[in-house]
Amino acid sequence: xxxxxxxxxxxxxxxxxxxxxxxxxxxxxxxxxxxxxxxxxxxxxxxxxxxxxxxxxxxxxxxxxxxxxxxxxxxxxxxx
Numbered sequence: 001x002x003x004x005x006x007x008x009x010x011x012x013x014x015x016x017x018x019x020x021x022x023x024x025x026x027x028x029x030x031x032x033x034x035x036x037x038x039x040x041x042x043x044x045x046x047x048x049x050x051x052x053x054x055x056x057x058x059x060x061x062x063x064x065x066x067x068x069x070x071x072x073x074x075x076x077x078x079x080x
Contacts (some may be wrong), residue, residue, distance in 0.1 A: 005063040009079060012057045013043065021048045021075060023061050047074040 010025035026041045045068075046061045053059055058079040066072050 003062075007060055007062050007076075008044070008073075009058065009060050010044070012053050012055055012059055015048070015051065015053065015055055017045075019047060019049055019051065020071060021046050021053050021059075023059060023073070023075070025061075044073045045070045047071055053078065 008023075008025045010023040012021045013024045014022035023044050023046050024041050025044060026039055028037045029040045030037050044061060046059075047064070047067050053075055059075050060077045060079060061073040062076045063072060064074045067074070
């Protein structure tokens, strides 16, 4: 069965919390009037059960059920 959860790719920017990493996802957005592209960065708190990922790692995160007040994502893989 196909997985319906959203997946995003980003970079771990913080790993100081217990079982949590902050992942920054950056994408390009087009300005509606001036038609120029600019960078937008969103930071997501993602579940990292074994603290396996460190700052600077490229990872794939997947949407999941709410784990805590802010956590709705989990890290599923490291991208080489």
